[in-house]
Amino acid sequence: MPIEDRDNAYLITHALAKDTLSRLRDIETEQVAFRKGLVKLGRICGYEIIDGAMETEYVSIETPLQETTGERVKGLDDVVIINVLRAATPFVEGLLKAFPRAKQGVISAGRDEEAGMNDAGEFPITIDYVKLPEIRAKDTVIVADPMLATGSTMCAVLDHVLANAVEQPTDLFVLSAVSAPDGLLRVDEEYPNADLLTVAIDDYLDDDGYIVPGLGDAGDRAFRTT
Numbered sequence: 001m002p003i004e005d006r007d008n009a010y011l012i013t014h015a016l017a018k019d020t021l022s023r024l025r026d027i028e029t030e031q032v033a034f035r036k037g038l039v040k041l042g043r044i045c046g047y048e049i050i051d052g053a054m055e056t057e058y059v060s061i062e063t064p065l066q067e068t069t070g071e072r073v074k075g076l077d078d079v080v081i082i083n084v085l086r087a088a089t090p091f092v093e094g095l096l097k098a099f100p101r102a103k104q105g106v107i108s109a110g111r112d113e114e115a116g117m118n119d120a121g122e123f124p125i126t127i128d129y130v131k132l133p134e135i136r137a138k139d140t141v142i143v144a145d146p147m148l149a150t151g152s153t154m155c156a157v158l159d160h161v162l163a164n165a166v167e168q169p170t171d172l173f174v175l176s177a178v179s180a181p182d183g184l185l186r187v188d189e190e191y192p193n194a195d196l197l198t199v200a201i202d203d204y205l206d207d208d209g210y211i212v213p214g215l216g217d218a219g220d221r222a223f224r225t226t
């Protein structure tokens, strides 16, 4: 469903996506259930991307009984999924169930929480490790991170990914579970060619840059760190 006044931002409205996200938000959801919830949400989002954004083609098929016409999704071999370490890891595990043959990239990008947010609402981002596949124009690129807060991490990641692409991808998706309005606007403004997909847009960011109501620190809850 398109988000008001934004040509390229969409809500993933599948009932099971909303159900799963609601369980993730719950403070009572402990590590294992939280991680499994992120995996499930990634899978649902993957199916929704296929359903909403990928083309199908008719193919001739020989069943054990006779020839018939079937429908196949086009381009499944030309999918690139970027895992923004570390909170995206279980989310990507779910996405891979929808895109099992995706080429995968990882990029370790973290907010410098000690430096904190500046007056413009941005965090300095540290990028430690990057391993990306070759990206070409025909690839469907999905950059996955469950949390889009100030947008600082995603902008740093997109900078890196696009600067290192062999060709600029035509289909570029930024996928998150929960977004703050500020982060969504920032990524939209800096990367107008990206389609932004999210399951929820929450109310605001608190003074520490956490999404409210949000679900807390997704990395800490999935990896049981504090």
Ligand SMILES: O=P(O)(O)OC[C@H]1O[C@H](OP(=O)(O)OP(=O)(O)O)[C@H](O)[C@@H]1O
Pocket (backbone or CB within 6 Å): 084, 085, 086, 087, 088, 109, 110, 111, 123, 145, 146, 147, 148, 149, 150, 151, 152, 153, 154, 183, 209, 217, 218, 219, 220
């Ligand atoms: O939009 P932003 O303000 O940049 O915030 C979002 C980022 O914060 C979280 O990662 P974090 O830095 O906590 O790293 P982690 O995945 O290791 O927990 C989250 O997974 C995003 O990457």
Ligand SMILES: O=c1cc[nH]c(=O)[nH]1
Pocket (backbone or CB within 6 Å): 087, 147, 149, 209, 210, 211, 212, 214, 215, 216, 217, 218, 219
């Ligand atoms: O609310 C937030 C903001 C950034 N990162 C998280 O994990 N949660």
Ligand SMILES: [Mg+2]
Pocket (backbone or CB within 6 Å): 087, 217, 218, 219, 220
């Ligand atoms: Mg974290």
